[in-house]
Amino acid sequence: MKLIASLLALGLWAGGSQAALAQARILPERPYLEPTAAGASANFDVLITNDKAWPVEVSEVTVTTLDTGGAAVLERRIDGNGFAPAIETIANRVLAPGETRLFFNPFPELPGDVAASAMRVRVTLERVTKEGETAPAGEVPTVVEAKAVFASAPAWTRKLVLPVEGRVLVWDGHDLLSHHRRFDTQHPFLKQMGIGANAMRYSYDLAPVDAEGRMAAGDAARNESYLGFGRPVRAPADGVVVAALDSRPDDKSFDPGDLKEAPNALFGNYVVIRHADGLFSILGHIRQASLKVKVGDPVKAGQPVAAIGASGSSLFPHLHYQLMTGPSMRDEGAPSGFAGLTRVRGAVRTPVVNGAIDSGDVVEGR
Known part of the structure; x- marks a missing residue:
């Protein structure tokens, strides 16, 4: 389909929006856990809002899979560690003050032996400073979390x-x-x-x-x-x-x-x-x-x-x-x-x- 190309031609495909909502939210609220050829797939999005008065950048995303008893059985993350940090695979990571942006679940595929009932997503947001500017002493990154319980596919x-x-x-x-x-x-x-x-x-x-x-x-x-x-x-x-x-x-x-x-x-x-x-x-x-x-x-x-x-x-x-x-x-x-x-x-x-x-x-x- 050419919808994305059409929006680009109109100068409209920029991503993000201005809003004042909860800091972290999973969409849809009850995502399906889809059976696939390789195992189950958790196909959902994460809505993040920057409620600060300054811009922030997503510096880490951790996705934890919970079993039917609520115990964590699998955890994966994307962060800034190393000379070619994996977090750079996520585009448009900087959120302006009050901005809401959609991020896709970076770890949708689950091993075949994992019986998942829910997923928890934790996103770390760090202040973006201008050149020559430093963050206030003692300021720590903001961590926001969202959890979704899966709906069974019909x-x-x-x-x-x-x-x-x-x-x-x-x-x-x-x-x-x-x-x-x-x-x-x-x-x-x-x-x-x-x-x-x-x-x-x-x-x-x-x-x-x-x-x-x-x-x-x-x-x-x-x-x-x-x-x-x-x-x-x-x-x-x-x-x-x-x-x-x-x-x-x-x-x-x-x-x-x-x-x-x-x-x-x-x-x-x-x-x-x-x-x-x-x-x-x-x-x-x-x-x-x-x-x-x-x-x-x-x-x-x-x-x-x-x-x-x-x-x-x-x-x-x-x-x-x-x-x-x-x-x-x-x-x-x-x-x-x-x-x-x-x-x-x-x-x-x-x-x-x-x-x-x-x-x-x-x-x-x-």
Whole structure:
């Protein structure tokens, strides 16, 4: 997707906001502990506010994992120790007086043998001084803490149908460095648009590929060169269509200002399906005039509902899929997993037992 690029072009992607809130807070308040191929993943953000009258800098972040009895079983940290300090991997660490800034959990992946019930994050803030200035004698760094108790991922979401049949590349998923994950909900523009949650927290960009792993053959500037363009899009689970649009052209563009009135506008054309447990699927960037369903229609898992296109904030023809707690980009994301998948790594083919896929995976669904 090109939302971040669009904000950069408008000079709006600066990060942070001015506010006077609690010093440390985890978002969402009850994050999911997502099952993955390597173990569990704690996908959440940490909101830090500088309540001082001077600028401060994040100098250390410690993440402690708690077991079901509340005991600490794993602790990891990023600090300023050494000639190439790890804390420098965290961007925009200086907060102005009164500023609130969002930081992503730097240690989301947990070992498979850790049964976690909660995480505690401790952030150390040190005064930033001007050249020639010194901090007051005896002043110690400020330490702020936040704790989150995990919500269990809905069990049925491990049984979804992959919305695209055949061999598919997860061009971008929701690993720590993916653009879906690195969505700054505190950005002034997003707040102005009324978007305060990350609905893309567990999303996927799915692109059909051939046996050589190629997404396109021929002129990559033409939608028709992509193997996925026009490929059927399927409902991932039973449900009811609650929103649908296919009037936008497949021109890989959208107006960011439309998000205020239409928070799903970045997807161009889309289908939103409400499932029985109250979660919602959105299938985005679908092809113009390809809808096979309308609002109010019931759908079954695997039923064709549209076709892959390049509408909205799309770099190339592909399908964007995500599960959410509500019907729009103003809601939070929820984890999803898929049944009947085979992971393809060269000549090695392996069943995806727990349904977990992410960035870089090539899978085949039926």
